[in-house]
Amino acid sequence: MALASGVRFAERALLRPWALLRGTTLGRTEPAAGGGGDGARRFGSQRVLVEPDAASGVAVMKLRNPPVNALSLELLTELVISLEKLENDKTFRGVILTSDCPRVFCAGLDLTEICGRNPAHCAEYWKAMQELWLRTYLSSLVLVAAINGACPAGGCIIALSCDCRVLADNPKYRIGLNETLLGIIAPFWLKDTYVNTIGHRASEQALQLGSLFPPAEALQVGLVDQVVPEDQVQSTALSEMARWLAVPDHARQLTKNMMRKATADRLLRQRDADTQNFVSFVCRDSIQKSLQAYLEKLRQRKG
Numbered sequence: 001m002a003l004a005s006g007v008r009f010a011e012r013a014l015l016r017p018w019a020l021l022r023g024t025t026l027g028r029t030e031p032a033a034g035g036g037g038d039g040a041r042r043f044g045s046q047r048v049l050v051e052p053d054a055a056s057g058v059a060v061m062k063l064r065n066p067p068v069n070a071l072s073l074e075l076l077t078e079l080v081i082s083l084e085k086l087e088n089d090k091t092f093r094g095v096i097l098t099s100d101c102p103r104v105f106c107a108g109l110d111l112t113e114i115c116g117r118n119p120a121h122c123a124e125y126w127k128a129m130q131e132l133w134l135r136t137y138l139s140s141l142v143l144v145a146a147i148n149g150a151c152p153a154g155g156c157i158i159a160l161s162c163d164c165r166v167l168a169d170n171p172k173y174r175i176g177l178n179e180t181l182l183g184i185i186a187p188f189w190l191k192d193t194y195v196n197t198i199g200h201r202a203s204e205q206a207l208q209l210g211s212l213f214p215p216a217e218a219l220q221v222g223l224v225d226q227v228v229p230e231d232q233v234q235s236t237a238l239s240e241m242a243r244w245l246a247v248p249d250h251a252r253q254l255t256k257n258m259m260r261k262a263t264a265d266r267l268l269r270q271r272d273a274d275t276q277n278f279v280s281f282v283c284r285d286s287i288q289k290s291l292q293a294y295l296e297k298l299r300q301r302k303g
């Protein structure tokens with residue numbers, strides 16, 4: 001079976017995410033606002049809030065790492081663990097990924113995790129990033145991104161690894177891979193994901209230019225599937241989810257695996273080399289200088 005062997009292959013190569021935990025508080029369970037039975041109980045961690053609905057088999061997973069949901073090592077780890085928990089619970093067939101932070105879906109890599117850090121830390125961090133992508137890209141669950149804020153770079157990686165993307169219609173909520181503007185390069189597996197989504201020519205152009213697309217352009221290029229008023233993002237994501245869940249799981253999962261396995265396998269085969277490339281690249285003095293300058297610019301932009 002293509003799916004079983006693909007998933008086993010992926011699982012063998014995956015990290016043990018709990019080994020990455022640093023000061024996280026996982027496994028908390030609390031009643032959702034409005035109460036209810038088990039199906040309405042929230043769980044999650046400090047930086048990931050999960051609102052499961054057992055009746056529909058759909059959970060809403062909210063990133064909450066204020067102010068901008070930068071992908072810290074802790075957030076990456078908690079996302080992987082929360083997803084794994086839902087993946088292993090047969091009650092759930094779909095997850096809606098969204099942000100609990102106003103105006104930002106996810107600001108991408110936490111630049112403080114790779115600025116002024118030693119190579120060992122950068123390697124640990126990059127492995128966690130690969131892990132999240134592999135888990136989401138190969139997930140047997142239906143993943144719908146409800147993009148309720150800005151979605152650059154690493155934020156776009158998360159959205160691209162979902163099955164479907166709904167973006168709020170706000171010109172400030174731009175989405176895309178702007179790596180080149182920071183003086184860095186999207187890794188091959190991210191480039192492949194972009195090409196799989198919007199095609200070769202559009203990716204070539206967007207990647208080189210570091211384009212961040214406002215909603216109408218993101219829709220036109222095929223980066224998102226729907227653009228809707230901000231107050232309809234969640235309901236539209238739920239309608240999309242219903243459409244995907246109307247398909248028998250085994251047929252949809254096998255098809256998803258058939259479409260995605262080659263792209264994921266390429267990273268799985270070269271994971272260590274990809275980590276080494278990342279570390280030697282970001283630890284260069286010149287790259288450190290441009291990342292520092294970018295971070296400084298972000299900090300000064302404030303107020």
Ligand SMILES: CCCCCCCC/C=C\CC(=O)SCCNC(=O)CCNC(=O)[C@H](O)C(C)(C)COP(=O)(O)OP(=O)(O)OC[C@H]1O[C@@H](n2cnc3c(N)ncnc32)[C@H](O)[C@@H]1OP(=O)(O)O
Nearest residue numbers: 070107108109110111150152153154185277278281298299
């Ligand atoms: C072989 C070679 C391999 C090379 C591999 C490269 C890997 C490539 C993969 C991914 C790349 C990335 O993800 S790099 C990160 C790219 N992200 C961005 O460019 C987004 C930057 N942020 C913004 O544009 C804005 O913050 C925002 C639009 C997301 C939100 O704007 P808003 O006005 O609401 O908030 P502020 O800008 O005031 O920010 C608040 C606060 O957060 C800090 N911040 C923002 N983004 C980041 C970040 N990515 N990492 C760390 N910190 C971030 C910002 O500095 C402010 O901090 P202070 O409150 O301290 O001032």
